[in-house]
Structures are given as C-alpha cells and as structure tokens.
Amino acid sequence: MNIIYLDNNATTQVAPEVLEEMLPYFSEFYGNPSSMYNFAGQTAHKLEEARSKVASLLGASSEEIVFTSCGTESDNTAIQTAILSNPDKKHIITTRVEHPAVKNMGEYLSGKGYRVTSVPVDSKGRLDLDYLYKNLSDDTAIVSVMWANNETGVIFPIEEIAQAVKEKGIVFHTDAVQAVGKIPIDVSSTSVDMLSISGHKLHGPKGIGVLYVRKGTKFFPFMIGGHQEGGRRGGTENVASIAGLGKACELAAAHMEEENTRVKALRDRLESELLKRIPNAKINGDTDNRLPNTTSIGFDYVEGESILLMMNELGICASSGSACTSGSLEPSHVLRAMGVPFTAAHGSIRFSLSVYNTEKDIDVVIEKLPPIIQRLREMSPFCEAGNLKLET
Amino acid sequence: MWEYTDKVKDHFLNPRNVGVIDDADGTGEVGSLACGDALKLTFKLDDNGKINDAKFQTFGCASAIASSSALTEMLKGMTLEEAEKITNDDIAAYLGGLPKEKMHCSVMGRDALEKAIVCYRGEPEKKIEGEIVCECFGVTDLEIERVIKENGLIAIEDVTDYIKAGGGCGNCHEKIQMTLDTIMGKDMSEKKKAVKLTNIQKIKLIEETLEREIKPGLKQDGGNIELVDVDGDRVFVKLLGTCAGCSISQVTLKDYVEKKLREFVAPDLVVEEVKS
Missing domain, CATH: 1.10.10.1100 (BFD-like [2Fe-2S]-binding domain)
Known part of the structure; x- marks a missing residue:
C-alpha cells in the first residue's frame, strides 16, 4: 500500500542525501575521533564539518554546539545544568504545553523541593506572557519555553521572552525541536542561552540531538565521562548520526523557503478543504502564529483512535490528541491546557507535513476523510440519523 | 500502535448491528463524551423470551466499537437469564482478547447490558451505589x-x-x-498481631522492614533513614540526606515510615525522630 505520511512532527523520513552521508561512517571510517592517527582524523574532521553545518542553520558558532543522543537529553541537560549552576535558586518556570522531556523534568524537580511555575495558555494556545513575567524572581534558576508546540504548531514569541528573562539575569532555554528546520532561527540575534534540537524531526536519523549553549553560559555536563564535546558531554561521538544531522541541517536551510511556501500551501489546502467538507470541525491553535507544516483539527463527537485506524486502512498516517491512542485515559495535556472541550479534544487529529508530501497526498485525505468522520458519527449515540444532536 | 486481534479489527471495520431498535424492549446507555466513550444498547425479545435483535451506537475507540459489536452478536438468541451471565471477560474472549489497557471497553459493554435488562424488567434504575x-x-x-x-x-x-x-x-x-x-x-498487621515479638525479634524485624520497604523509596529522593533505638513500642529514627532538611519530613515519618512499620512489624508502633 502507498503510504501517505502526514505525521512529520512525530518523526520524519531520513533524507536520501542524509543516509548517503552516514553510510561510510558505519563501514569505511570507523576510527574514534579522539585517536591520534590520520585514519581517525577523517572522522574527527567530519564531526567538525557537521558541527559547523548545525551552527550555521542556527546562526550560532561551532563551539556552541554540543551533540547529545536526542532532544530529551538536550532538554534534560539544559534544565539540570541551570540548576547546578544556581544551587541557591529553587524556582523554575516552564509552560503547561511543553513536551514531556521538559514537563516531566519539572514534575521531577517539584518532587525534589523545587517550586515550578507552569505558564498557562489561552484557548488558541497562546502563552500568558504577563503571568510568565510576573513570576520571574531572584529565586528563578531557569525559564524553559518551547519555540513551537508539537501538537498545534503554535509558535511562541521566543525572542521577546528570552529578552525579558535575560534582563533579569535568568538563564533561558528553549526546546526548539519542532521549530528548527521549519522556520528561520538565528540565535545570535536573540538572548536565548540554550536551545534543543532533535535530528529525526528534520529528516536526520533518530538517536541524535543537539544542545546549543551560548558562549559564556555556565555549564555542568549531564552525561559525565570523557573529554568529548569539550568536556560538556561524555561518551564516544555517534559519528555517523552526527554526519547525517549535519547534512540534514544543510538540507533544512536549503528547503526553508519551500517549507514556508509549497508545504504551507499544501497544509492550508488540506485544512480549508476538510473544514469545508466536514461540519462541526475546528482548528486547534492560533492560526496567525503557526508552523507552516502543522494543523490540528478537532472533529466533534468522534474518537481520535477510530479515525486514525480507519485512515490507517488507507495508508494515511497522522496522530491524535485523543486519550485512547496513548493508553492514557485523558486527552492530551496541550488540548486540555487550551480548554478545548471534550467533544473536540477526543476527536482531534494532527496532520504534520514535510517537503516530501505532494498535492496527490492531500487529494487523497480530502477525499477519504469526510466519509470516515461521517461513518463514525453515524455510529455514535450522540447523533441521530447522521445529524449531531448537540450543537457546540 | 495497539496489538488488536483480527477479530477486533473486523468488528471495528465492519461493525455488526449498528443503530437503534425503535420499539426496543430494553435500552441501556452508559458513558459520556467527557469520558471518551459511550454506548447505547437496545434489544428486542421474541415471543419465546429470547433476544432476536440487538443494536448498538458507540462513541469511542476501535476496541469500544468492536466490544459493542461483539456484544450484540453474542446476545442474539439468548434468554435474558443467559444474557445476564455475560461478563466483560466473555466479551473480550469473544474478540480473541483485548489489550490490557482497553479492558474498560468490555466493561462498558457489560454495564450497558445490565442497564438494558434492568430497563426491560421495569426495575427502578439503580442509583449509583456506594461512594x-x-x-x-x-x-x-x-x-x-x-x-x-x-x-x-x-x-x-x-x-x-x-x-x-x-x-x-x-x-x-x-x-x-x-x-x-x-x-x-x-492486612499484614492483623497477622502480626497474633504473634508476640521479643525485643530482639522486634528490632530485627524493624531493621528488615526499613531495609526492604522504606529505604529504597527514600533513597530515590536522595534521602535515608537510620534506626537509633527501640523502647517498647517507641521507635527512634534519624532522617538523613535530603530527608533531614525536608519540610515534609513529619509527613514522611508518620504517613510512610510509621505506616510501613505498623503494617509489617506491630500495629502499635510509634515512630519518633531523633535530631542530630
């Protein structure tokens, strides 16, 4: 069956150019970059080449790039290092819509006696900035706010927040896993101290991440070991994946315009056609400040897992904020934080596109999804003869 | 991705008996939108008192739809006495099993069936029993x-x-x-009560319980505990590590340490903290 992959915020296809870049480092060039001979020097050289490509996508300098094993490790490292650097400060600020890598770290620290402030969002998923600023204090060790939300695609005003946090002399970290490669980012023109990336979200391999650490930021390694990464992250470098990530960043820079024009147009068409063809459907999130590839749509009175599995039969891949898909019993914390009513939260589907999607992919979804929703609604006790009993 | 059986997939993709019987003999509705699943079950009896038709409407995930569909198939031809005996396990078994996390879908089926039977018999709708x-x-x-x-x-x-x-x-x-x-x-304390412990036995048991039941939990949070002395039913301990300065150490002491010791050693023990 032909796969129509619209779940690129979950993970992405490794770009063929990326795979090609990686392969020699599994076979031919297996030297340890730390070794002294020329044979290993080739891998060390590749490592630095990749580092500079990553730095260039972010507007950073090479020595500010620390390779990690994933986005989660980057997020954990950033928060831990800020806490260790400020042992007297017992307060951290984050948001109610963070990825679990930050959210659950906050919960863990709250169990260790830290005060954790979670900034709320409004019904469109926009942060309550006044609430954030009001809570900044001398006791705050770090503020961590994601650049863009993985479920709704809503982009937060990171430049502005970083500036306000910096003025108070507080460390600022952003989980930019969903933003990097989709929207232009230039850390040199911001006050961001640390920023997390994950390789597999931008057509790189899984198992590789980056933490950008601004020069001059106090740092304690999270993974304690050898001198690798300038003593900031122990463990022999994952050379093949780092090479792949370097290539992926180079490609992301080259595709940035396409992402924000062609991919955005595909997303917009998908969204508007679905809303036109399916009654009682709404977009979750602020459509004015959104990643170009993401849409989250709530279909009233249907359950997300059922929608996903019916689409699965047609090879269409997407994800849902529904409870049933995760094994938890409550819909996603992001949709709940936004106050999305249960009627829509259980039936919310996220489509996330990439440069590999085509008009044809979108045509198929536009054609196949409306009858699926119709069929499930007809099965529901909240509908009578296919008409919704309740109006929202 | 859930590991659904082929039978679950079949009943989800091709659900049997979707709809409502207009002149139903029994109707049972359970669940709500907020909960994420809901089921309306209706059935009709023939002249011999056997169920000759059953229909469902379900809002929910694949296993909720499959469980409802399976239930309606199982019901056909049954007397109410037979239907009454259907358990959630029977529904799951009919489908070749459900993922553990999805067993509540089969329970929803059973609950709707019970309600529909109560409805038919004209018994007053059971109020939510208990607390x-x-x-x-x-x-x-x-x-x-x-x-x-x-x-x-x-x-x-x-x-x-x-x-x-x-x-x-x-x-x-x-x-x-x-x-x-x-x-x-x-209820371990009941069993322990019967045995009268000597002082040495009691101290040994307290130490064992501290090692096995209490220290691992405290250590996870960077804390620890040390037994200082035992005097009759009074157990003197010292809190160490992060526990020592913790603002909720009294809660830890009473709700956790004392509770465990009472459970595993003797029901009358009182734990007291010795500050260094």
Whole structure:
C-alpha cells in the first residue's frame, strides 16, 4: 500500500542525501575521533564539518554546539545544568504545553523541593506572557519555553521572552525541536542561552540531538565521562548520526523557503478543504502564529483512535490528541491546557507535513476523510440519523 | 500502535448491528463524551423470551466499537437469564482478547447490558451505589470492588485498565490500593498481631522492614533513614540526606515510615525522630 505520511512532527523520513552521508561512517571510517592517527582524523574532521553545518542553520558558532543522543537529553541537560549552576535558586518556570522531556523534568524537580511555575495558555494556545513575567524572581534558576508546540504548531514569541528573562539575569532555554528546520532561527540575534534540537524531526536519523549553549553560559555536563564535546558531554561521538544531522541541517536551510511556501500551501489546502467538507470541525491553535507544516483539527463527537485506524486502512498516517491512542485515559495535556472541550479534544487529529508530501497526498485525505468522520458519527449515540444532536 | 486481534479489527471495520431498535424492549446507555466513550444498547425479545435483535451506537475507540459489536452478536438468541451471565471477560474472549489497557471497553459493554435488562424488567434504575472514589471518571467504591473481585485484579494500573478509576489526577490511588489490600487479605498487621515479638525479634524485624520497604523509596529522593533505638513500642529514627532538611519530613515519618512499620512489624508502633 502507498503510504501517505502526514505525521512529520512525530518523526520524519531520513533524507536520501542524509543516509548517503552516514553510510561510510558505519563501514569505511570507523576510527574514534579522539585517536591520534590520520585514519581517525577523517572522522574527527567530519564531526567538525557537521558541527559547523548545525551552527550555521542556527546562526550560532561551532563551539556552541554540543551533540547529545536526542532532544530529551538536550532538554534534560539544559534544565539540570541551570540548576547546578544556581544551587541557591529553587524556582523554575516552564509552560503547561511543553513536551514531556521538559514537563516531566519539572514534575521531577517539584518532587525534589523545587517550586515550578507552569505558564498557562489561552484557548488558541497562546502563552500568558504577563503571568510568565510576573513570576520571574531572584529565586528563578531557569525559564524553559518551547519555540513551537508539537501538537498545534503554535509558535511562541521566543525572542521577546528570552529578552525579558535575560534582563533579569535568568538563564533561558528553549526546546526548539519542532521549530528548527521549519522556520528561520538565528540565535545570535536573540538572548536565548540554550536551545534543543532533535535530528529525526528534520529528516536526520533518530538517536541524535543537539544542545546549543551560548558562549559564556555556565555549564555542568549531564552525561559525565570523557573529554568529548569539550568536556560538556561524555561518551564516544555517534559519528555517523552526527554526519547525517549535519547534512540534514544543510538540507533544512536549503528547503526553508519551500517549507514556508509549497508545504504551507499544501497544509492550508488540506485544512480549508476538510473544514469545508466536514461540519462541526475546528482548528486547534492560533492560526496567525503557526508552523507552516502543522494543523490540528478537532472533529466533534468522534474518537481520535477510530479515525486514525480507519485512515490507517488507507495508508494515511497522522496522530491524535485523543486519550485512547496513548493508553492514557485523558486527552492530551496541550488540548486540555487550551480548554478545548471534550467533544473536540477526543476527536482531534494532527496532520504534520514535510517537503516530501505532494498535492496527490492531500487529494487523497480530502477525499477519504469526510466519509470516515461521517461513518463514525453515524455510529455514535450522540447523533441521530447522521445529524449531531448537540450543537457546540 | 495497539496489538488488536483480527477479530477486533473486523468488528471495528465492519461493525455488526449498528443503530437503534425503535420499539426496543430494553435500552441501556452508559458513558459520556467527557469520558471518551459511550454506548447505547437496545434489544428486542421474541415471543419465546429470547433476544432476536440487538443494536448498538458507540462513541469511542476501535476496541469500544468492536466490544459493542461483539456484544450484540453474542446476545442474539439468548434468554435474558443467559444474557445476564455475560461478563466483560466473555466479551473480550469473544474478540480473541483485548489489550490490557482497553479492558474498560468490555466493561462498558457489560454495564450497558445490565442497564438494558434492568430497563426491560421495569426495575427502578439503580442509583449509583456506594461512594464516588475516582472523581475524574465518577467511579464508586462498590464498582471498584466488583471489578477487582470479578477479574482478580492486583494493582492500581489494572483497576484503571478495567474501569478507568485512577486514570486521571491520581488522587484516589491510595483509596484504590486500600480496597485492593482488603480484598487480597493483605492486612499484614492483623497477622502480626497474633504473634508476640521479643525485643530482639522486634528490632530485627524493624531493621528488615526499613531495609526492604522504606529505604529504597527514600533513597530515590536522595534521602535515608537510620534506626537509633527501640523502647517498647517507641521507635527512634534519624532522617538523613535530603530527608533531614525536608519540610515534609513529619509527613514522611508518620504517613510512610510509621505506616510501613505498623503494617509489617506491630500495629502499635510509634515512630519518633531523633535530631542530630
């Protein structure tokens, strides 16, 4: 069956150019970059080449790039290092819509006696900035706010927040896993101290991440070991994946315009056609400040897992904020934080596109999804003869 | 991705008996939009008192739809007495099994069936019996007891999988655990009471309990505990590490250390902290 992959915020296809870049480092060039001979020097050289490509996508300098094993490790490292650097400060600020890598770290620290402030969002998923600023204090060790939300695609005003946090002399970290490669980012023109990336979200391999650490930021390694990464992250470098990530960043820079024009147009068409063809459907999130590839749509009175599995039969891949898909019993914390009513939260589907999607992919979804929703609604006790009993 | 059986997939993709019987003999509705699943079951009896038609409407995930579809198929041809005996396990078994996390879908089927039978017999709609334990999903202590007994559940996660209780905020976990303990007869203090311990036995048992039951939990949070002395039923301990300066150390001492020692050693023990 032909796969129509619209779940690129979950993970992405490794770009063929990326795979090609990686392969020699599994076979031919297996030297340890730390070794002294020329044979290993080739891998060390590749490592630095990749580092500079990553730095260039972010507007950073090479020595500010620390390779990690994933986005989660980057997020954990950033928060831990800020806490260790400020042992007297017992307060951290984050948001109610963070990825679990930050959210659950906050919960863990709250169990260790830290005060954790979670900034709320409004019904469109926009942060309550006044609430954030009001809570900044001398006791705050770090503020961590994601650049863009993985479920709704809503982009937060990171430049502005970083500036306000910096003025108070507080460390600022952003989980930019969903933003990097989709929207232009230039850390040199911001006050961001640390920023997390994950390789597999931008057509790189899984198992590789980056933490950008601004020069001059106090740092304690999270993974304690050898001198690798300038003593900031122990463990022999994952050379093949780092090479792949370097290539992926180079490609992301080259595709940035396409992402924000062609991919955005595909997303917009998908969204508007679905809303036109399916009654009682709404977009979750602020459509004015959104990643170009993401849409989250709530279909009233249907359950997300059922929608996903019916689409699965047609090879269409997407994800849902529904409870049933995760094994938890409550819909996603992001949709709940936004106050999305249960009627829509259980039936919310996220489509996330990439440069590999085509008009044809979108045509198929536009054609196949409306009858699926119709069929499930007809099965529901909240509908009578296919008409919704309740109006929202 | 859930591992659904082919039968679950079949009943989900090709559900049998969708709809409502207009002149139904019995109707049962359970669930709500907030909970994420809901089922309306209707059935019609023939002249011999056997169910000759059953239909469902379901809002929910694939396993909820499959469980409802399976139930309507199972019901056809049954007398009400036979139908009454259907358990959630029977529904799951008919489908070749359900993922553990989805067992509540089969329980929903059983509940709707019970309601429909009660409706047919004209019995007054049973009020929610017992006391609500899980506020998030509106589950009572009696419902929890029933699902534990019927399915031989042993852990809070099981209860959540079967009846959703405890799957939201988590505030009811302690109550669910108490119900589980009671049903499993795990009331250790009762057993211990019978045996009169010598001082040496008591100290040894306290040390063992500290090592096995208490220290691992405290160590996870960077703390520790040390036994200083035992005088009759008074146990003197010193809190170490992060526990020492912790603002909730008294809670730790009473709700955790003392509770465990009473459970495993003797019911009358009183734990007191010795400050260094």
